[in-house]
Amino acid sequence: MDVELADLEAVVALAEALHFGRAADRLHVSQPALSKRIRKLEGRIGGPLLVRRYRDVRLTEAGRLLAERGRHLLRESEATVALSQRAARGEAGRLRIGFGIASILGFLPDVLLRFRRSHPGVQLHLRDMSTPEQIEALAAREVDIGFVRLPVADDRLVVRPVLDERLVLAIGSRSPWNARIGLRSVAAEPFIIIARARSASFYDHAISVCAATGFAPRIVQEANELFTVLSLVGAGLGVSLVPRSAALMHPPGVRFRELTLPQAAWDIAVAWHRDASTVPLVQRFVEMVRAARPPSVKRRLAAAPRTRSVGTR
Amino acid sequence: MDVELADLEAVVALAEALHFGRAADRLHVSQPALSKRIRKLEGRIGGPLLVRRYRDVRLTEAGRLLAERGRHLLRESEATVALSQRAARGEAGRLRIGFGIASILGFLPDVLLRFRRSHPGVQLHLRDMSTPEQIEALAAREVDIGFVRLPVADDRLVVRPVLDERLVLAIGSRSPWNARIGLRSVAAEPFIIIARARSASFYDHAISVCAATGFAPRIVQEANELFTVLSLVGAGLGVSLVPRSAALMHPPGVRFRELTLPQAAWDIAVAWHRDASTVPLVQRFVEMVRAARPPSVKRRLAAAPRTRSVGTR
DNA sequence: GAATCTGATAACTTCCGGTTATGGATGTCG
DNA sequence: CGACATCCATAACCGGAAGTTATCAGATTC
Known part of the structure; x- marks a missing residue:
């Protein structure tokens, strides 16, 4: 017409x-x-x-x-x-971000908050996905940014490490405690763990870390949220393996213990599609993630109030 | 841009x-x-x-x-x-219609219904206005169609008579009643009338009809709706003058009596702005009004069930 | 390296939408 | 009542935006 x-x-x-x-x-x-x-x-x-x-x-x-x-x-x-x-100009649009259970606890909320402030016109779509799902989604351009567990071998993607996450041991503060305590010494304790349906890779990783230490955990309880896991540990129902940055939540009645085991590593990287390297929003977001890369989690834990003294009783 | x-x-x-x-x-x-x-x-x-x-x-x-x-x-x-x-094509748009107290009772609802059916895309805006207000609004093109009381002398408008409305006497059916009863014989009765705020021209007209008959009505009650007036008459609280087509409502306990007085005339016409004669919607609406011009109200009354027998007691 | 796919570029053409100048209908005013 | 003003329509003309065809160039396949 x-x-x-x-x-x-x-x-x-x-x-x-x-x-x-x-x-x-x-x-x-x-x-x-x-x-x-x-x-x-x-x-x-x-x-x-x-x-x-x-x-x-x-x-x-x-x-x-x-x-x-x-x-x-x-x-x-x-x-x-x-x-x-x-x-x-990269001031409006949509940015679809994939993330897993480990990255959500760490610096991601902070980065999101700051990005939203500096790019108020941008819609952030967050999707909770495992690392393999993210890799697929990134390749298929169903998400723009992913937070994946290393190592990643996919030449369609660009991958930049941002966080040296690890598994740590979480023990109730009423349990016997001394500097020498390790994963092996709690092998017989009741084990609490994140539900496999919630994060298969994390679950499997935790099991494999136990296996590397020489035991199969006696799982008495699964939970869908990390926060629940920590509450159960704090209540003295058992021990657990959790991402180190979970300590940042300062759950009452829970102590954390580093694992020396190399298999306990859980390095997080930010990833995007190779072709998206010039997309303004992706560039800006990645810049912000890498600039905001927190001081080592170890140091942050040291600076935090000691969780040991915050018992439940 | x-x-x-x-x-x-x-x-x-x-x-x-x-x-x-x-x-x-x-x-x-x-x-x-x-x-x-x-x-x-x-x-x-x-x-x-x-x-x-x-x-x-x-x-x-x-x-x-x-x-x-x-x-x-x-x-x-x-x-x-x-x-x-x-x-x-005259199938959509807006048609603003002015109408007074007398036209609303008669054929207008029927015409509106039929017009809406045949022109479903047309918005009808109805405004309750006195005849002088309508004339002003028509001239200022604030309404497209008016239903005015004759005579109208305004050469900006086209005016076509559509209804020979009149005032009739309304009496409660318990009152003494015979064929000879007239306005003069109820001069002393308590008088009920539509509120002047509701329709000044109708009020004034009724008063002037009484004056022409040689008395000033003893007004005991005003009401904002014609229906209320008739209910009060039906309940025996007094007599009233109403538009003839009010009889079509068949109010219980009310009898109507024609007035021979020439001043009782209240002729209704449809009117529009001279310049609007070629506007499709106006043309169509006027056509429909004139085609739907009802058989004389007198005949319609005769065909209706006798209200006389529908008493309140 | 030949063939194919696919978007970019070049050269040319058409015609849409712009311009100025003027016409003509309808008022106003001395 | 004739000169003038207002204001939209019409006519004649013009330039450039957007179309066309032909061709190029980079990528990929075989």
Whole structure:
């Protein structure tokens, strides 16, 4: 039907001026140009948009409706273009972020908060996914950024380590405690663990760390949230293996103990699609993640109040 | 900024095909034309809308947003044009109708119902106004159609009589009743009347009819609705003067009596602005009013069940 | 390296939408 | 009542935006 925004602008200007000469001025065209445009538009609409009489131009119903809704359409289209322009500058748009159980506890919330502040026009979509799921989703461009567990070998992706996460032992503070206590010494204790359905890779990793130490844990309880696991440990129901940054939650009645075992490593990296390296939003987000890379978690733990003294009783 | 609907169409087509050649086909233009259009548009947006690689065209965030909201805008604009076209054919739009207390009772509801059925796209705006208010509003084009009391002398308007309404006497059925009873014989009765605030012209008219008969009514009660007036009459609280078509409501316990007095006339006409004679909606509505002009109210009353026998006790 | 796919570029053309000049209908005013 | 003013329509003309066809160039496949 070939009605263009310029036509709507013409009708709107005319609806406001009700005068071809003045409306034409406002549109920065000559009066005959406006007349011709309107006449052509009237042909497409199939009837007059205005009745012209000497010193008395007024809208018909067709013209009134076109002007009324045209005004709205013009505003909308202008806003759309502006939005697209902001997106081109990396100030608007959508950023889909995958993350796993370990990254959520650490610095991610902080980074998200700061990114949202500095990019208020950007929608952040967060999806809780395992590392293999993230790799697939990144490759398929279903997410833009991932927080994956190393090692990752996929040459479609760019991967940059950001956090030296590890598994640590969590023990209730009523348990016997001394500097020498290790994973082997709690082999016989009841074991609490995150549910496998919640994070298969974490679950399997914890089991394999036990296996490397030479025992199979006696699992008495699974929980869907890390916070629940820690509460159960704090209540003295058993021991657990958790990501080191869980200590940042300062769960009452829980002590943490580093594992020397190399298998306890759980290094986190930020990853994105190779082709997305020039996408402004991805660049900006990754910059922010790497700039915000926290001081080593070990140091942060040392600076935190000692959890040991915060018993439940 | 000069982004046109054709540009949005191009982006939308490209977003769906993700292939310049096929998208160009869909738009019925050659591939270079589409490429040029997009390149130009990218200049206005200030960044790429698509990344082109061999056999792999995909949208950027700017492009995705433009296509997504563009789709919506295109639908809207198409609907707007369609609406305007229907308005040009008299199938859509707005019709503002003024009416007074007398016309609302008669055939107006019926006409409105039928008009709404035959013109489902037309919004009817009804405004309750006195005849002088209607004349002003019609002249100022604040309403499109009026139902006014004759005579009207205003050469800006076209006026066509549609209804020979009159005032009739309403008496409670318990009152003494015989064929000879007239307005003069109830001069001493308590008088109920529509509130002057509700319809000054009707009130004044009723008073002047009494004056012409040679008495001033002893008003004991005013009411804002005709229905209330009739209920009070039916309950035996007094007599009243009402428009003849009020009898069509068949209020219980009320009898009606024609007045021979010429001053009791209250002729209703449909009126519109002289310049609006060619407006499709006005034409159609007036046609329908005049075609639907009811058989004389007198005859309709005769056909109705006798109200006399429907007493309250 | 030949063939194919696909978007970009170049050269040319068409015609839409602009311009200026003027006409003609309808008021106003001396 | 005739001269003048207002204001939209029409006519004639013009330039450039956007289309066309032909061709190029990079990527990939075999």
